[in-house]
Amino acid sequence: MYKVVLDVMGGDLAPLSTLKGAQLALQKFPDLHLCLVGKKSVLKDFEGLKRVSLYYTEEVVGMEESPKDVLKKKKDASIFKGLEILKSGEAQAFVSAGNSGAVVAGAIFILGRLEGVRRPAIATLIPSLKDPFVLIDAGANVDSKPFDLFQFGVMGSIFIEKIWKRKNPKIALLSIGEESGKGNILVKKAHQLFINSDLNYLGNIESKDIFRGEIDVVVCDGFIGNICLKLSEGLAEVILEMLKNEVKNSFLYLLGMRLAEGAIKNFKKKADWREHGGAPLLGVKGNVIIAHGRSDAIAIANAIKVAVNFIKFNLVEELEKAIIETLKVEEEP
Amino acid sequence: MYKVVLDVMGGDLAPLSTLKGAQLALQKFPDLHLCLVGKKSVLKDFEGLKRVSLYYTEEVVGMEESPKDVLKKKKDASIFKGLEILKSGEAQAFVSAGNSGAVVAGAIFILGRLEGVRRPAIATLIPSLKDPFVLIDAGANVDSKPFDLFQFGVMGSIFIEKIWKRKNPKIALLSIGEESGKGNILVKKAHQLFINSDLNYLGNIESKDIFRGEIDVVVCDGFIGNICLKLSEGLAEVILEMLKNEVKNSFLYLLGMRLAEGAIKNFKKKADWREHGGAPLLGVKGNVIIAHGRSDAIAIANAIKVAVNFIKFNLVEELEKAIIETLKVEEEP
Numbered sequence A, B: 001m002y003k004v005v006l007d008v009m010g011g012d013l014a015p016l017s018t019l020k021g022a023q024l025a026l027q028k029f030p031d032l033h034l035c036l037v038g039k040k041s042v043l044k045d046f047e048g049l050k051r052v053s054l055y056y057t058e059e060v061v062g063m064e065e066s067p068k069d070v071l072k073k074k075k076d077a078s079i080f081k082g083l084e085i086l087k088s089g090e091a092q093a094f095v096s097a098g099n100s101g102a103v104v105a106g107a108i109f110i111l112g113r114l115e116g117v118r119r120p121a122i123a124t125l126i127p128s129l130k131d132p133f134v135l136i137d138a139g140a141n142v143d144s145k146p147f148d149l150f151q152f153g154v155m156g157s158i159f160i161e162k163i164w165k166r167k168n169p170k171i172a173l174l175s176i177g178e179e180s181g182k183g184n185i186l187v188k189k190a191h192q193l194f195i196n197s198d199l200n201y202l203g204n205i206e207s208k209d210i211f212r213g214e215i216d217v218v219v220c221d222g223f224i225g226n227i228c229l230k231l232s233e234g235l236a237e238v239i240l241e242m243l244k245n246e247v248k249n250s251f252l253y254l255l256g257m258r259l260a261e262g263a264i265k266n267f268k269k270k271a272d273w274r275e276h277g278g279a280p281l282l283g284v285k286g287n288v289i290i291a292h293g294r295s296d297a298i299a300i301a302n303a304i305k306v307a308v309n310f311i312k313f314n315l316v317e318e319l320e321k322a323i324i325e326t327l328k329v330e331e332e333p
Helices: A016-026 A066-071 A078-087 A100-111 A146-162 A185-195 A205-213 A223-249 A251-270 A298-314 A315-326 B018-030 B068-073 B078-088 B100-111 B146-162 B187-195 B208-210 B223-248 B251-270 B297-314 B317-325
Strands: A002-007 A033-040 A051-057 A092-097 A121-126 A132-135 A171-175 A201-206 A218-219 A278-280 A287-290 B002-007 B031-037 B051-054 B094-095 B119-125 B131-137 B171-175 B201-206 B215-220 B278-280 B287-290
Touching: A002 A016, A002 A078, A002 A298, A033 A078, A033 A218, A033 A298, A033 B215, A051 A205, A066 B215, A066 B223, A078 A092, A078 A100, A092 A121, A092 A298, A100 A278, A100 A287, A121 A146, A121 A223, A132 A223, A132 B002, A146 A171, A146 A278, A171 A185, A171 A223, A185 A201, A201 A205, A201 B287, A205 B223, A223 A278, A223 A287, A223 B208, A251 A298, A251 B187, A251 B251, A287 A298, A298 A315, B002 B078, B002 B297, B018 B031, B031 B078, B031 B297, B051 B078, B068 B100, B078 B100, B078 B287, B094 B297, B100 B278, B100 B287, B119 B146, B119 B223, B131 B146, B131 B223, B146 B171, B146 B187, B146 B215, B146 B278, B146 B317, B171 B187, B171 B223, B187 B201, B201 B208, B208 B297, B287 B297, B297 B317
Parallel strands: A002 A033, A002 A092, A033 A051, A092 A287, A132 A218, A171 A201, A171 A218, B002 B031, B002 B094, B031 B051, B094 B287, B131 B215, B171 B201, B171 B215
Antiparallel strands: A121 A132, A121 A278, A278 A287, B119 B131, B119 B278, B278 B287
């Protein structure tokens, strides 16, 4: 039995999305046991169900609250209570679509970092013309150091190899030119660390090329990763909006667009972050999956599926082994 | 008469694009005089023409060459020769679609920085759902300091006010959250400088919102700006490619897409960097316009038009005044 904690209160569409997502996941995965954390009134339909444990708390972290503040003031909030259940060993993975800053801060504070990990990082899957690729760090750390980027590459590589079954993943550093001399100080120093490692490191990649799908793991600082992630989301929406505005100008266009609508729907599905089931926080002592704040029931169920795979493939152990290896690589001064 | 130097050798499509662009510009603007710099064989059709001066050089900077190397080894290359003409006073503006790193390095070395400017920056116009906005710095400086970002904001603001006639431009800092506490060290410190200034500063903007067109000047470090710029270009291409792949799967879709094609063409035109005529390098002692490497004749002619406007509205003088004002703002330690 795989035991996964779900923060029922987290997410823009919670608790409806999380409750429905929990039901979906229980139907789909017969070897799943869910530990649901949330308000008593919200959880009443799950009372007495098989393969479900309920944990009550009346405290909730808002989506816009400062992680530092809530860690002090709301110790009993569903996110932190859920992480405590994971830490106690009653469950093997944790899923939340709540305040991602609070999940990161809580996971580091409650679970702790894996031995040797300087900065845990968020690994996000992004659709491309071929298979999705991992962007790491997608926002857990701003102001990373070169050795942090190197560890992000190692962790992202393990994640895509073990969970998504890609052998010998291709890693690249996000920069402003493909040539090895191009980039800021951070990227230039990280480049040296990768070059000296045994990883399948292909050098720099420019942002315009990441969606081509030639690279499995794109490594960057969390400030830049988060900006890239949100830029892609925003631009995709704006492009579809601009196309819609264009077709309004002519009946013929409108007709054509109606016919093409099915294609656009298919395309949207392919580019949909919901299909990929959330982003893991790699480098903490436990399986922590951060679902998108806008997650609906399907996205929550997919995040739970990813959490099950983390348990199945012993991801934390695999990461720990790999991270200890990185400590042999000496950082340039 | 407005005198503009054009580097005829620079650009992926040069010299065909630059020669045609020069012709176009001469037709369109009767008060334009062009100083064309390039190989003698390339310039022969312009011999003896009115409103044209020819400057010969056989040396050319390749698109992939290192700016530092060429500054030493190819002092007579068309980019540097063109900048010398500008410096001598024979012309009042310079346009090149060549190696942008070499243009930046050459402009700083040959023309020098305006008094008080720490780092000249590239200002790029980007299309949005409303009017285009300025992204500054788009790639001249990696590893910027807080005060650099502040000066980028000042210069970007002058540019969009004087050249694009927008009163009291709205400025925002690119960050990973709208709240003033969010961002990396650089952004947090720059935020303080903007807050303490008289600029129309609206705080942080998230990357997903920049295309909404609510902000006139989006300020960021050049590493991040360049990554955003290229990400947008790459993603727009990939989205249209994905849509095309989708519609291949059905005759009905294909029919619909054919009908909608006109709309997509219109959309592409709106999102086309060629329409905006290149990006100025702000903060050097002279009007320097960097056209896109892929510029065709229309893009070159538009860049020349922007150069003329720089002359017309005394942009260098305006920038100098504004920059001297910035020196009164003290940087936080």
